[in-house]
Amino acid sequence: QGNASGVAQNSNFMPYGGGTRLCAGSELAKLEMAIFLHHLVLNFRWELAEPDQAFVYPFVDFPKGLPIRVHRIAQEEEGEE
């Protein structure tokens, strides 16, 4: 739902629900995402799979979803994760 102008409101973004039925795994889920992003940034190169152009209204998004291709960076030291 949004307001009369159709612009989404912040309170509509509740990915983990709320109140007494708040997601029991929300903190674990956020920790897992942080660890995943840490490894994705440190160990992979990203390149655009196809050109895409951001739009900013009513929110920032990409028409094609900004598809990327990732390549693992060769490890310099044996046994290093």
Ligand code: HEM
């Ligand atoms: C990005 C990851 C996750 C999202 C977006 C998510 C989202 C949600 C949502 C929307 C609900 C429903 C809340 C309601 O009934 O109103 C929920 C409930 C629940 N989630 Fe998650 N969840 C995620 C990950 C997890 C993980 C990793 C666990 C456990 C390890 C978990 C355990 C639960 C449990 C037990 C409930 C039921 C809570 C209750 O009704 O008391 N979730 N989650």
